[in-house]
Amino acid sequence: MNERILIEQLRQGNQAAFKQLVEAWQNMVYNTALGILQHPEDAEDVAQEVFVQAYQSIHGFKGDAKLSTWLYRITLSKAMDHIRRKKRKKRFAFVRSLFGEHGELVEDPPEFHHPGVSLDQKEMAAVLFKAIEKLPESQRIAFSLHKVEGLSYQEVSEVMENTVPAVESLMHRAKMNLRKWLGDYYKNLDSEG
Known part of the structure; x- marks a missing residue:
């Protein structure tokens, strides 16, 4: 399908067009998020946020860039927001652990696997x-x-x-x-x- 037609259908709230958007770019969005976040669960969460954001803000898409470029930008923004939120939580968890019974860190990062x-x-x-x-x-x-x-x-x-x-x-x-x-x-x- 032509990108302009897809964008127009998305602006009209067409569910099939949204499904097509997700199917066409879900791997790119997930892999980009994973490359930055390095945690599969976080990358899945961010990918969902990206498509919700894309659906909600398609009316603001001016078309001065390709749809994939726009999705990369949203993905990067969401991934960096996620990192900032996680750092705040980690700092809080670390501070809490200082006053905990055993004094150990609350969170230990899992092993990283990229597809x-x-x-x-x-x-x-x-x-x-x-x-x-x-x-x-x-x-x-x-x-x-x-x-x-x-x-x-x-x-x-x-x-x-x-x-x-x-x-x-x-x-x-x-x-x-x-x-x-x-x-x-x-x-x-x-x-x-």
């Missing part, structure tokens, strides 16, 4: 995703969209509403940070063994 990572590379991927998590927000978004989702610099610039040179700069800084952190990690592994 695009094979089993034999799981440990290395987990280390990489932990390092990505430490990147500043704009670097993390640019790196995830380009390296994890496979978008071109031009597409990343459209999603982030930035210039291509700005995205190239973010990617360069992200790679430098990751190289430094991962280099330290592997040096520590060598010295332990």
Whole structure:
């Protein structure tokens, strides 16, 4: 179906059009959220929020970008909101644990599994995703969209509403940070063994 027709049907509240929107972009939305959040349950929650937001705000969609670009923007916004909420909860949980009976942390992050990572590379991927998590927000978004989702610099610039040179700069800084952190990690592994 033509994107303009789909958008028009969505604006009219057509349920079949909404179902088509979800079916066409659910994997992209989920994988983008997962690449940033690194927790399947969180990514599922964010994906649901993204489609609810898209349905509610389709009238505000101007059509100056592709529908997929608009959905990437909503996904990134929702994922970053989720991270901020989680950090607030973690800080609160940590403060509460200071006054708890046993003094242990309330929340321990589960292991991370991304659908695009094979089993034999799981440990290395987990280390990489932990390092990505430490990147500043704009670097993390640019790196995830380009390296994890496979978008071109031009597409990343459209999603982030930035210039291509700005995205190239973010990617360069992200790679430098990751190289430094991962280099330290592997040096520590060598010295332990």
